[in-house]
Amino acid sequence: MLNVSKIREDFDILSQKVNNKPLAYLDNAATTHKPKIVTEAIKSYYDKHNANPHRGAHYLSVMATEAYEGARERVKTFINADKALEVIFTKNATESLNLLAYSYGMNFINEGDEIVISILEHHSNIIPWQNVARSKGAILKFMYIDEDGRIPEEEIKNKITEKTKLVSITHVSNAIGTVNPVEDIVKYAHEKGAVVIVDASQSVPHMKVDVKTLDADFLVFSGHKMLAPMGIGVLYGKEELLEKMPPFLYGGDMIEYVWEQKSTFAELPYKLEAGTQNVEGAVGLHAAIDYLDNLGLDNVKEAEEELASYALEKMKEIPYVKIVGPKDMKDRGAVISFEIEGVHPHDVSTILDNYGVAVRAGHHCAQPLMKYLGINSTSRVSFYFYNTIEEVDQFIEGLKNVRRWLGYES
Numbered sequence: 329m330l331n332v333s334k335i336r337e338d339f340d341i342l343s344q345k346v347n348n349k350p351l352a353y354l355d356n357a358a359t360t361h362k363p364k365i366v367t368e369a370i371k372s373y374y375d376k377h378n379a380n381p382h383r384g385a386h387y388l389s390v391m392a393t394e395a396y397e398g399a400r401e402r403v404k405t406f407i408n409a410d411k412a413l414e415v416i417f418t419k420n421a422t423e424s425l426n427l428l429a430y431s432y433g434m435n436f437i438n439e440g441d442e443i444v445i446s447i448l449e450h451h452s453n454i455i456p457w458q459n460v461a462r463s464k465g466a467i468l469k470f471m472y473i474d475e476d477g478r479i480p481e482e483e484i485k486n487k488i489t490e491k492t493k494l495v496s497i498t499h500v501s502n503a504i505g506t507v508n509p510v511e512d513i514v515k516y517a518h519e520k521g522a523v524v525i526v527d528a529s530q531s532v533p534h535m536k537v538d539v540k541t542l543d544a545d546f547l548v549f550s551g552h553k554m555l556a557p558m559g560i561g562v563l564y565g566k567e568e569l570l571e572k573m574p575p576f577l578y579g580g581d582m583i584e585y586v587w588e589q590k591s592t593f594a595e596l597p598y599k600l601e602a603g604t605q606n607v608e609g610a611v612g613l614h615a616a617i618d619y620l621d622n623l624g625l626d627n628v629k630e631a632e633e634e635l636a637s638y639a640l641e642k643m644k645e646i647p648y649v650k651i652v653g654p655k656d657m658k659d660r661g662a663v664i665s666f667e668i669e670g671v672h673p674h675d676v677s678t679i680l681d682n683y684g685v686a687v688r689a690g691h692h693c694a695q696p697l698m699k700y701l702g703i704n705s706t707s708r709v710s711f712y713f714y715n716t717i718e719e720v721d722q723f724i725e726g727l728k729n730v731r732r733w734l735g736y737e738s
């Protein structure tokens with residue numbers, strides 16, 4: 329059991345008031361807050377060790393290199409990768425997916441090949457593949473969901489075939505909370521000879537993710553959704569695949585030797601990290617992982633499940649609230665999308681803001697999913713371990729008043 333009131337002392341931002349009400353920050357799928365250990369690690373890095381890593385033999389440059397490479401080692405153990413060189417630092421999950429599309433997709437997907445994704449994907453796991461499919465004459469196929477927001481097994485088997493060269497699938501949907509059976513999908517896709525990318529943006533922050541258990545070929549996530557600063561992300565890849573991928577960006581730090589007309593490139597991971605890197609972000613991510621590991625990812629998951637199931641139960645009691653996505657907690661993460669009959673989601677979030685409650689409204693960067701569901705947008709609450717049952721009550725209280733604000737009797 330986590331001691332949430334103690335934990336909240338690590339997050340100054342959570343104790344403020346918004347519109348004269350205690351802030352209930354329930355937009356954690358968008359980004360999370362940063363504990364003091366993270367901001368202090370970044371300050372300490374700048375106060376003591378800032379320099380351009382990998383470039384000089386002087387003391388500070390060596391310290392900056394150690395900080396950066398130490399973070400890579402930390403990510404490696406966190407996700408249980410074989411080697412630190414399988415961890416590539418990027419700006420965010422979006423950049424990791426674009427790197428894969430440009431470097432892997434553009435070089436190893438050919439005319440007539442099939443790329444399979446799901447209708448649950450975030451735009452950053454759709455558009456790069458549209459681009460690859462268009463450029464290479466490949467076919468982009470979608471796995472669709474059932475009424476309960478889950479991808480049925482037969483859909484997986486129908487869409488992933490011998491023609492499939494690449495599957496890119498989200499672990500947990502940021503839009504409706506579905507947890508996909510990624511282990512089964514990876515296994516099935518491998519049987520058909522396809523390479524699999526897992527978008528773990530909404531899973532790595534919330535549950536133990538082990539790349540060996542998953543057996544994913546690539547896995548991507550963003551630091552800012554797991555207590556770290558914005559501007560640092562991860563691309564994990566199996567060494568043999570990263571090895572054969574050409575650089576995505578060219579410039580400093582990623583070369584072995586440069587002649588006037590040609591160049592050779594550095595070894596992994598540097599080949600895929602051109603230019604001066606985000607050391608402060610890596611340092612922050614290192615501290616964030618320490619913090620999460622110290623709490624225990626199983627405890628984090630348990631705390632969030634408790635919040636989400638309590639919220640789901642309370643929401644189901646309100647007649648004009650419609651839950652979008654899996655009804656059962658066992659199929660969902662700590663993200664709940666919903667509609668309020670007769671009220672636009674943007675009004676829902678503006679009204680809830682008056683109650684100090686921060687929720688997201690919109691298409692959640694999943695427009696094809698919204699279209700498939702026959703809606704334009706939803707409201708969404710998303711929890712993290714630092715949220716409390718009282719905050720859920722505050723949200724439910726606000727929810728019960730939303731329609732009154734717009735003149736409904738209840």
Ligand code: 7TS
Pocket residue numbers: 357358359420421422423450452453498500501502503527529530550692693
């Ligand atoms: N994949 C998933 C599943 C996501 O939820 C997001 C961001 C991304 C990729 C892209 O992450 P980025 O850090 O590169 O932007 N999702 C959200 C969200 O749900 N609300 O704001 C950002």
